Amino acid sequence: MKFISAYLMAYLAGNSSPTAEDLTTILESVGCEIDNAKMxxxxxxxxxxxxxxxxxxxxxxxxxxxxxxxxxxVAAAAPAAGGAGGAPAAEAKKEDKVEEKEESDDDMGFSLFD
Structure with a gap:
């Protein structure tokens, strides 16, 4: 991935055909190890x-x-499909609210500053 990123950076900088030396310069400037075979x-x-x-x-x-x-x-795609897709989206919002309440109970009655 780092070689692809370096290639694209060199290309965006105006080099239409980056070489191994160009990629090496870019990667060494940020301290990356270079595997010449992969490059x-x-x-x-x-x-x-x-x-x-x-x-x-x-x-x-x-x-x-x-x-x-x-x-x-899926919930977001259903309204885009048209028709009665609003109900699943509403159900998903209700489920999110329930999860938030459960997370707030994780402190077991203690506070960090008690």
Missing amino acids: ELLLSQVSGKDITELIACGREKFASVPSGGGGVA
């Missing part, structure tokens, strides 16, 4: 390719990756 692998895979096409391709692949926490996303 060369990245550079070989992106050489001659347009950065905007690489990002677009990555977005397509990333969209298919499942991410956790479906409860809030």
Whole structure:
């Protein structure tokens, strides 16, 4: 990830084809250890390719990756689907309020300053 970040930083700075030396300079400036094999692998895979096409391709692949926490996303997506989606959102808000009350009871009658 650090090599990709360094590559993108160099690209945003105006270098349309960053080299290993460019990435090394960026990474050493913040004290990162450098694995030359991984850096060369990245550079070989992106050489001659347009950065905007690489990002677009990555977005397509990333969209298919499942991410956790479906409860809030489902409740938020239901009203957008239309119709009677307002009820699940209201139920989710009620559940959040109940959880907050339970958390406030965790002090067991003691206060930090008692």
